[in-house]
Amino acid sequence: MQKTAESARYAIIGAGLSGAAAAWRLAQSGAEVIVLERDVPASAQGSSHGSARIFRYAYPDPFYVDFVVQAKRGWDELEAASGERLITPxxxxxxxxxxxxxxxxxxxxxxxxxxxxxxxxxxxxxxxxxxxxxxxxxxxxxxVIDPESSVEAMVHLAKTAGAEVRLGWEAVSVRRASSGYLVTSSTGDTVHAEQVIVAAGGWLPTLLSGLELPEGFVNALPQFxxxxxxxxxxxxxxxxxxxxxxxxxxxxxxxxxxxxxxxxxxxxxxxxxxxxxxxxxxxxxxxxxxxxxxxxxxxxxxxxxxxxxxxxxxxxxxxxxxxxxxxxxxxxxVPRDDMIIDRAEGITILSPCSGQGAKFAPLLGELVLDLVVDSRQTSERFRAAGQRFAEV
Incomplete structure (x- = not known):
């Protein structure tokens, strides 16, 4: 017997810092959101667990210093909305x-x-x-950022704003449907969404082959x-x-x-x-x-x-x-110690890579909101094209 697919306008794969931030910002805007997490939010099997990550301004690149300044405004908003202290001086x-x-x-x-x-x-x-x-x-x-508490705060705010969260739900494929996309789990459950945001962290390489992305976009993606x-x-x-x-x-x-x-x-x-x-x-x-x-x-x-x-x-x-x-x-x-925040048709890859993503979490949610709702492009340096490790 075929299972009936759940549906939402936006499906987010992964409930670490970046996925939780995207869920918070999208739900906050009034969008219909479902979060699909293979384990639990801030899972010990991912990159957002525990209580200690560095928040800092010191970068050799002014672009990233300004990025931190923008992110801090989001952290201040998140702390005020959650009533929790998430960054300890x-x-x-x-x-x-x-x-x-x-x-x-x-x-x-x-x-x-x-x-x-x-x-x-x-x-x-x-x-x-x-x-x-x-x-x-x-x-x-x-x-010092408390990533686990930050994820929990953003997930709670997203749920309060109407988001659905599915735990123990491991996505294995994202395929085009007659409209939008069908996300399928390892147990055969399905979710239909108009757009999909993939925030799978270190699990992304496992999932990539199951994403129905345009060939040109796939060829442009860097090695993770x-x-x-x-x-x-x-x-x-x-x-x-x-x-x-x-x-x-x-x-x-x-x-x-x-x-x-x-x-x-x-x-x-x-x-x-x-x-x-x-x-x-x-x-x-x-x-x-x-x-x-x-x-x-x-x-x-x-x-x-x-x-x-x-x-x-x-x-x-x-x-x-x-x-x-x-x-x-x-x-x-990824190459250049940058991040990948890029969209191909209805699939967005959100990969705040290179050991630096935690400090930007609330801002990443804002960038996803701009990208998927308003179709605004992120910075060229976050695009998939042109990022390759040097050939050996």
Whole structure:
């Protein structure tokens, strides 16, 4: 017996940060929306789980600095609408010769973002828990995003505005129907939609072959590179640094990004992920490449762990160089460290890639709204065409 298809004007595949943001903005506009999530919102099998992501303004590219400024307005709106604090102030430090603090400072200066450029000695006087090997950029507007709470807030607001959410609903194909598209699940359930927004994160490579996209668009899509990253939590030496941030307060440690000749890392207070006991540190883009999120196994790389522990011993005297917790997470990369936000006929690919999407979440929902409702094109740099990894 054939199952009757549910229907909505817009079907969104995935309930991570980007899918939840799209659902919130579309439902907020009065559109009929259904969200199809293979697991649960902010699933541990995706890229939006846990309680700690970096919100920062420091980019070498003014385009992205302005993008953060726009996104912050959305975060302020989301916090006001949900009644929750979703970004905890921390401030952020950038150092290391490859990170180029002076170049970052010039961009922040042009864009009017509060910042301070410090010598190694001056920075060491303020942050004795860290060792510095270059001048240091400080910008106080940075913070720590709680992605899981943010997803839950946006999904709740979307549902309040009328959106439907289906959990445990794994989309495997999107095919043209007599009008619109038919989305089919792994169990044979179907949803009919006029338009489909694919926000599948690291699961996108698995789903791509099931999307009925125009051949030219498919040929223009970049290779999506999924990495299983390694992340570690190191305890603070000072007991006063431990404990949940009081309401209205800032974290005891800043976030920081280090890029040197031999290693590139990022770090932030771990929040609930670390029982508020320590700092999360990972080597940037150093995990093994896997075909898609379906192929993650959660196994840590011992060589990667050694490199990160060595970094902690050299640069973070305020931490005990023995991780008390460790985990894996997903990075989905595209060339130029950009994102893919592009539409082909009635299918939109929303892939905020390259380990940077969390900070833009509310803005991504606005861009999808503009793209699918008002047919406004996003920036050329987010288009599928022209983004390819260099041939080896």
């Amino acid at each position: 921390s401030g952020s430090l950038d150092f290391g010769v490859v990170r180029d603090p002076h170049g970052l400072a010039r961009v922040l200066e042009r864009e009017g973002i509060e910042h301070e450029l410090l010598s190694r000695d001056d920075a060491a006087a303020q942050w004795s828990q860290l060792n510095f090997d270059s001048d240091v950029l400080w910008h106080p507007g940075a913070g 590179e999924v990495r299983q990253e390694n992340a570690y939590h190191f305890p603070y030496r000072d007991p006063q640094d431990q404990g949940e941030t009081p309401p209205g307060g800032a974290t005891s440690w800043p976030t920081f990004i280090y890029k040197g000749q031999d290693i590139q890392t990022y770090s932030l207070p771990g929040g609930r992920d670390a029982q508020f006991r320590g700092q999360k540190i990972a080597e940037y883009n150093a995990g093994r490449i896997i075909p898609s999120a379906r192929d993650q196994d959660g196994q840590l790389d011992p060589e990667n762990r050694k490199r990160v522990v060595d970094f902690v011993e050299r640069y973070t005297p305020g931490m005990v160089p023995e991780p008390y917790a460790e985990t894996t997470c997903l990075f989905t990369n």
